[in-house]
Amino acid sequence: xxxxxxxxxxxxPLLPLxxxxxxxxxxxxxxxxxxxxxxxxxxALAFGWALRAVWTLWPxxxxxxxxxxxxxxxxxxxxxxxxxxxxxxxxxxxxxxxGVGFLIHIYSVGYMxxxxxxxxxxxxxxxxxFFMLTLVLANNYLLMFVGWEGVGLASYLLIGFxxxxxSAANAGKKAFIVxxxxxFAFLIGMFLIIQRFGSLTYTDVFSQIAKGNFSAEAGWGFFxxxxxxxxxxxxxxxxxxxxxxxxxDAMEGPTPVSALIHAATMVTAGIYMIARSHAxxxxxxxxxxxVAVIGCFTAIFAATMGLAQTDIKRVLAYxxxxxxxxxxxxxxxxxxxxxxxxLMTHAFFKALLFLGAGSVIHAVxxxxxxxxxxxxxxxxxxxxxxMTIATFAIAxxxxxxxxxxxxxxxxxxxxxSHGGPVLWAVGVLTAGLTSFYxxxxxxxTFFGEYKPGAVDVGEEAHAANAPAHxxxxxxxxxxxxADDHAHGHGGVHESPWVMLGPxxxxxxxxxxxxxxxxxxxxxxxxxxxxxxxxxxxxGPAVTGEQAAKAENDSTSAHAGGPSEESAGEEWMxxxxxxxxxxxxxxxxxxxxxxxPELPNQITSKMHGIYLLVLHKYYIDESYGAIFVKPLxxxxxxxxxxxxxxxxxxxxxxGAGSASKGIGNELRQMQSGNIRSYASWVAVGGAAVIVFMxxxxxx
Amino acid sequence: xxxxxxxxxxxxxLFSLGVFGFLLKRNIITIFMSIELMLNAVNLSFVAFxxxxxxxxxxxxxxxxxxxxxxxxxxxxxxxVAAAEAAVGLAIIISVFRTRETLNVxxxxxxxx
Numbered sequence: 001x002x003x004x005x006x007x008x009x010x011x012x013p014l015l016p017l018x019x020x021x022x023x024x025x026x027x028x029x030x031x032x033x034x035x036x037x038x039x040x041x042x043x044a045l046a047f048g049w050a051l052r053a054v055w056t057l058w059p060x061x062x063x064x065x066x067x068x069x070x071x072x073x074x075x076x077x078x079x080x081x082x083x084x085x086x087x088x089x090x091x092x093x094x095x096x097x098x099g100v101g102f103l104i105h106i107y108s109v110g111y112m113x114x115x116x117x118x119x120x121x122x123x124x125x126x127x128x129x130f131f132m133l134t135l136v137l138a139n140n141y142l143l144m145f146v147g148w149e150g151v152g153l154a155s156y157l158l159i160g161f162x163x164x165x166x167s168a169a170n171a172g173k174k175a176f177i178v179x180x181x182x183x184f185a186f187l188i189g190m191f192l193i194i195q196r197f198g199s200l201t202y203t204d205v206f207s208q209i210a211k212g213n214f215s216a217e218a219g220w221g222f223f224x225x226x227x228x229x230x231x232x233x234x235x236x237x238x239x240x241x242x243x244x245x246x247x248x249d250a251m252e253g254p255t256p257v258s259a260l261i262h263a264a265t266m267v268t269a270g271i272y273m274i275a276r277s278h279a280x281x282x283x284x285x286x287x288x289x290x291v292a293v294i295g296c297f298t299a300i301f302a303a304t305m306g307l308a309q310t311d312i313k314r315v316l317a318y319x320x321x322x323x324x325x326x327x328x329x330x331x332x333x334x335x336x337x338x339x340x341x342x343l344m345t346h347a348f349f350k351a352l353l354f355l356g357a358g359s360v361i362h363a364v365x366x367x368x369x370x371x372x373x374x375x376x377x378x379x380x381x382x383x384x385x386x387m388t389i390a391t392f393a394i395a396x397x398x399x400x401x402x403x404x405x406x407x408x409x410x411x412x413x414x415x416x417s418h419g420g421p422v423l424w425a426v427g428v429l430t431a432g433l434t435s436f437y438x439x440x441x442x443x444x445t446f447f448g449e450y451k452p453g454a455v456d457v458g459e460e461a462h463a464a465n466a467p468a469h470x471x472x473x474x475x476x477x478x479x480x481x482a483d484d485h486a487h488g489h490g491g492v493h494e495s496p497w498v499m500l501g502p503x504x505x506x507x508x509x510x511x512x513x514x515x516x517x518x519x520x521x522x523x524x525x526x527x528x529x530x531x532x533x534x535x536x537x538x539g540p541a542v543t544g545e546q547a548a549k550a551e552n553d554s555t556s557a558h559a560g561g562p563s564e565e566s567a568g569e570e571w572m573x574x575x576x577x578x579x580x581x582x583x584x585x586x587x588x589x590x591x592x593x594x595x596p597e598l599p600n601q602i603t604s605k606m607h608g609i610y611l612l613v614l615h616k617y618y619i620d621e622s623y624g625a626i627f628v629k630p631l632x633x634x635x636x637x638x639x640x641x642x643x644x645x646x647x648x649x650x651x652x653x654g655a656g657s658a659s660k661g662i663g664n665e666l667r668q669m670q671s672g673n674i675r676s677y678a679s680w681v682a683v684g685g686a687a688v689i690v691f692m693x694x695x696x697x698x
Numbered sequence: 699x700x701x702x703x704x705x706x707x708x709x710x711x712l713f714s715l716g717v718f719g720f721l722l723k724r725n726i727i728t729i730f731m732s733i734e735l736m737l738n739a740v741n742l743s744f745v746a747f748x749x750x751x752x753x754x755x756x757x758x759x760x761x762x763x764x765x766x767x768x769x770x771x772x773x774x775x776x777x778x779v780a781a782a783e784a785a786v787g788l789a790i791i792i793s794v795f796r797t798r799e800t801l802n803v804x805x806x807x808x809x810x811x
Contacts, residue, residue, distance in 0.1 A: 673804070674803060675720075675721055675722075675803070675804075678720060678721055679721055682717050682721060
């Protein structure tokens, strides 16, 4: 573990923190140019430092490279150091975070140029980078948790960036509170790990797991419980069912934030955490099943909700939830590599989609409703082309990045001993739905006619959104972003190059990003899997079958590696997912380009289902009825009126009024009458004399 | 030979008279005289004790000796203090009477809120 290198990893998170501190403390007085120079400089430096660290360490360096700076918390035998770790997994994460983060910083310079709170925005963005880098570079769960909570905080601040808008402030609170539920489970998981292994440091815990023989506990023992606790933590941060509800609302934040936090980086923290804890999950097949089912269910559930959304950012939000479901599914079938691979490609194309959507919104003057767009293809050609690339990438068309990662996940789901045809089939269906709603977005936005003042054909959509997200639906079109881009109402215009540049870079990454992981049956070498193999092999396999597979199959990093299977089957699986994508494209073309009157006919025929999907299965409403309202009632009646006002206020006020009453009585003694004072003195003197006569003088 | 206790009882009576006079009277001159009465009651007990210890040496509970004139010295101190007090007190009384034209203490209550 120890080597002579000194990479000074601590510098990487520190740089954005300095940027955040400078902008946050003094930015109010800076000009915008100074603010964004500071923010970009420190982000770029962090990216450069991360690149240098990766370059120095890999290839050939000992991994994991661990750097312990100082003891942090020591209590009895337990101690958590202040340390950072760089291995292949954190290399990928740190590069994605700093790289994509840097691009989004550049984009924000253009996008936020006319917004208020410019310095605040960049300070928060840098703060987010600091916490995210702490999260991925930490060498123990506790420091990871610091970053984990920190990104939650940054996310809260950025979602509620337009804090004067009620819906944004509420969305921020919702994100924070929902995340806390997951965090609680994560904490319990950490306590369990401490109790069992006496440490939270990755290397300690995983080497103990590797040495020990825990296969007897494969049932519902320690590992399963710990795994499920960690999973619940991940469902909060990575927006999985049932804790995904905060993510669609998080679209209240500025669009670059949606891209950075709610698509590309922060939400991947849960996936990273599961992949990091793969040694624990590998020992708990039951927990893995739960992981896979939750991931799979979230994927298709969110995809169906994406079908009926008309807000361009909300479509992308649900697609994010759905894609994160894919990653969790990959982890659930023990194909962590595939999950991380998809995490990386998704970071590229989803950041691109969001930034492109931001560019579209910018172009049409703050409009977010796709029904009021259309025909933008010629007007904003660059945005159109990068969005096209991203759309094809997310829909899984070869040879774009999304194809390879999604195919790997689906292939693993099919082959893995933890997976099965059912998971695969649902995955393929989701791929079809994904393709459909993404092309729906594509056709609605860029084809047809531009209809800025379109009649609200589906005003009920807004009405439906209104109760769950007060002020979001129709209201958000009249204020919020629209205010800030009011200058854009003059006509549709392409965004400046400071915004388009990052889009082009991301578009290139969305195309080539997948080529590092071309599977063998296609003649590739799957460099990605080999790259991650040292991390993923450190955990022992549970079942004999898996162990045998891992040994025999040196090329396949983990169980689920399909190299022994026939290439024909692989081609068939890949074909199925591409076929699903083509189907999605075809139906989207049919419904939203060829015969645009069809969707209305279909929705009126299937009104019930349509409404159900439109209202997002009434999940927000039922959470409101099941959890929020009773909790609110309990808090109001018992805790507030009863305990707080009754007991606590009663005690405090009682103490106050008691002293007041006693004081009021004693006040009578202070009459100001000299003779009554003298009487008291005389009485006192007499009492002393009586006492001395009675009991004597000792 | 009159026993010590008689002197002390007389001293106690005089002191009590002083206390009650002080508490009950409103005329500031009377109050002043009551204070003198209390001081002199104490003086009486001092000289009584002084005389007693001089005629019964060596009976102090602590066994210590007593200087023959110590009680008388105290009395002189008290009388000096009383004389000084009388001078200051009478000056105050005159000044109060000049400004407020009353000798009733209940009406001299500027210090009361």
